Amino acid sequence: MSQLILNAIGDIEANTELVEAPDLTVGVGEALVRIEAAAINPVDFMLAAGTYGYQAQVPFALGSEGVGRVVESGDPELQGRRVLIVPNYQQGTWADEVVVKAENLVVIPDEGDALQLAMVGINPLTAHLLLTEFVDLKPGDWIGQNLGNSSVGQYVIGLAKHLGLKTVSAVRREEAAAKLRALGADVVVVDGEDLAGRIKQRLDxxxxxxxxDGTGDATIGALAQAVEFGGTVVSYSSVTGQPPVVGLGDSIYRQLTLRGLWIVNWLSTASKAELDKTYTELAAMVASGVLSLEVGATYSLADYRKAWDHAREAGRDGKILFRP
Ligand SMILES: NC(=O)c1ccc[n+]([C@@H]2O[C@H](COP(=O)([O-])OP(=O)(O)OC[C@H]3O[C@@H](n4cnc5c(N)ncnc54)[C@H](OP(=O)(O)O)[C@@H]3O)[C@@H](O)[C@H]2O)c1
Known part of the structure; x- marks a missing residue:
């Protein structure tokens, strides 16, 4: 049995060790989960670096999201079941086996690809909340996004299609645009000259x-120009490190509202019933293929450095996961 443990905040490469015999004592209200697959998410690197909104306390068990099977539990409802581990940083999924509080487990169907299900915890939830928590959207409505080819962006496109919404997605590379078009995205634009004008033209x-907004650069300002009077812009990430900038005319004369989303806030306030319902629905959409994401590669835990390098490659195709 092994588990990746972070011993100090800062440099994940220097501060991580593969612990070969972690303590797997199962207490009351806990379960032992054998991990089937665990995704590598950008948040894992931010947590380790200390640049995230949640401050990890070391030693910290790495890995935010994953799925597995309960191999030991006092709860007959959990014993032997396939479960999704709620990505609230109270346990680490980059492990062969991990002890998890029962309240952090959601039972999911036996059907479905473990790799696809291992990615449900963070990005599909983010896409779901972005499309449901802010504006009462109806079939036929248009929404816009930048970071369109990110995992979040692709789940937004998939969920929007499922809800009958239409999407305009901005990306920074022509290859990324071609990939989204091949996946059936409605309108895809590549960032560059007169982005706002091109978006308006395509919206006709x-x-x-x-x-x-996931980018935090001028693309959100361009998209905002196409938002209706009094409409909403939601910031959920800034890969550039810049704050979202919406033009003065759009925020004052056209009274757009800028809001933010962090799933950690939702996870810490949602009831267990709400968590179960939301993740069960998302897992069903993934198991049936309504939502899916390309997998770039899988790695064993022992190859964690190779896995991380691959996950951090610019322009990489597909998600990188551990398959212990
Ligand atoms: N608020 C929340 O609760 C929440 C939840 C989930 C995720 N997030 C955040 O959402 C972001 C996306 O996550 P993900 O898992 O979907 O990421 P991902 O699949 O790894 O995709 C990363 C994306 O970022 C783009 N990118 C990287 N550097 C860029 C730059 N300097 N300018 C423009 N684009 C750049 C990449 O474009 P290329 O393909 O061209 O390289 C790619 O589209 C992350 O910042 C993550 O932390 C936030």
């Missing part, structure tokens, strides 16, 4: 009800 008179 329609307006966006909602614009989503």
């Amino acid at each position: 008179g329609a307006e966006l009800k909602l614009a989503l």
